[in-house]
Amino acid sequence: MLRNSIRIARIGGISINIHVSWILIFILVTWTLAASYFPQNYPHWSPPLSWSMGVITSILFFVSVLLHELAHSFVARARGLPVHDITLFIFGGVSQLEEEPQTAATEFIMALVGPLTSIVLGVCFGAMWLTASGVNEPLAALGMYLGGINVWLGLFNLIPGFPLDGGRVLRSILWQATGNLQRATRWASLVGQAVAYLFILAGIWRIFTGDWVGGLWIAFIGWFLDNAASSSYRQLTVRNLLAGHKVREAMSRDCMEVSPDLTLESIVNEHVLPTGTRCFPVVEGGVVRGLLTLHNIKGVSQDRWASTTVRQVMTPADGLKKVGPEEELWAAMQNMTEDGVNQLPVMDDGHLLGMLGRDNIVSFIRVRGELGI
Numbered sequence: 051m052l053r054n055s056i057r058i059a060r061i062g063g064i065s066i067n068i069h070v071s072w073i074l075i076f077i078l079v080t081w082t083l084a085a086s087y088f089p090q091n092y093p094h095w096s097p098p099l100s101w102s103m104g105v106i107t108s109i110l111f112f113v114s115v116l117l118h119e120l121a122h123s124f125v126a127r128a129r130g131l132p133v134h135d136i137t138l139f140i141f142g143g144v145s146q147l148e149e150e151p152q153t154a155a156t157e158f159i160m161a162l163v164g165p166l167t168s169i170v171l172g173v174c175f176g177a178m179w180l181t182a183s184g185v186n187e188p189l190a191a192l193g194m195y196l197g198g199i200n201v202w203l204g205l206f207n208l209i210p211g212f213p214l215d216g217g218r219v220l221r222s223i224l225w226q227a228t229g230n231l232q233r234a235t236r237w238a239s240l241v242g243q244a245v246a247y248l249f250i251l252a253g254i255w256r257i258f259t260g261d262w263v264g265g266l267w268i269a270f271i272g273w274f275l276d277n278a279a280s281s282s283y284r285q286l287t288v289r290n291l292l293a294g295h296k297v298r299e300a301m302s303r304d305c306m307e308v309s310p311d312l313t314l315e316s317i318v319n320e321h322v323l324p325t326g327t328r329c330f331p332v333v334e335g336g337v338v339r340g341l342l343t344l345h346n347i348k349g350v351s352q353d354r355w356a357s358t359t360v361r362q363v364m365t366p367a368d369g370l371k372k373v374g375p376e377e378e379l380w381a382a383m384q385n386m387t388e389d390g391v392n393q394l395p396v397m398d399d400g401h402l403l404g405m406l407g408r409d410n411i412v413s414f415i416r417v418r419g420e421l422g423i
């Protein structure tokens with residue numbers, strides 16, 4: 051589960067979360083519809099009708115995005131890839147895949163099914179619009195709006211820039227053609243960035259020709275796409291570098307065990323300053339009671355270091371996230387990111403073997419890069 055998201059449901063074993071940014075979008079869409087779109091197009095509607103239609107349309111828009119993501123997830127699962135969460139956030143959603151698809155064909159179908167779902171939904175809402183026209187105006191309005199937005203959602207996601215669905219389709223085709231996933235990802239990301247720059251240029255052009263709001267939106271989407279393309283490429287590169295490596299290969303073993311009754315002053319003067327050690331497992335009677343890091347020490351003002359003991363500020367063992375020595379390095383790094391921590395104690399059978407920090411992973415990658423392995 052991504053940080054800052056709330057679980058709202060479980061469908062077929064997949065937990066459905068919404069990111070806090072989505073709540074903002076939900077309010078914005080409802081408000082735009084109720085205060086501007088419906089009153090402009092249907093001036094004879096009463097405000098309560100406009101507002102209730104605004105809420106209903108927003109909810110159905112939300113359901114449409116969810117169906118798009120569920121389509122990705124169900125195909126992934128049918129192809130043997132576990133999916134546990136879907137998180138909906140600004141601009142759509144992400145299905146959290148535990149692993150990358152194993153074959154180009156799987157990726158192709160998995161990526162394509164989302165936009166197809168949106169387009170089919172768009173056609174259904176379009177049919178509702180045509181059927182209800184002249185019979186039931188609110189129903190026709192709903193069909194017209196959601197038909198249009200679903201078709202747009204489908205087409206937007208088909209833009210061939212990684213990591214959009216269309217970029218994944220492109221990547222799977224390049225992957226099939228070259229047999230090289232890394233190179234296919236590189237090319238698909240470059241196309242993604244090229245598309246992003248076109249959006250930014252188009253946005254700037256519209257700003258200069260007088261359409262401020264529209265231009266800013268287009269440029270913003272371009273900026274978002276550019277970020278997504280470069281960060282997902284970087285992420286995949288790191289992932290490839292770490293693939294197959296275990297936590298024990300990168301962890302540091304030179305943590306210094308300390309007693310819980312020492313003062314912070316003695317820790318700083320005797321260990322931190324002379325040796326640069328940054329983390330201290332707190333051990334009492336052979337048992338790990340907790341962990342002391344520079345972060346804990348910094349939380350206490352310097353004039354109280356002499357009177358504060360390790361026990362008072364350490365993170366207690368039961369509140370501690372840990373990792374096993376045989377776990378995948380990549381998975382451990384993702385756990386750190388999700389929990390927002392910089393290091394994890396490496397524990398085996400209740401014994402502390404060492405610490406895994408982000409800096410350990412960075413130097414693990416750097417050393418291998420320098421040696422060219």
Ligand SMILES: [Zn+2]
Nearest residue numbers: 164165207215
């Ligand atoms: Zn999609």
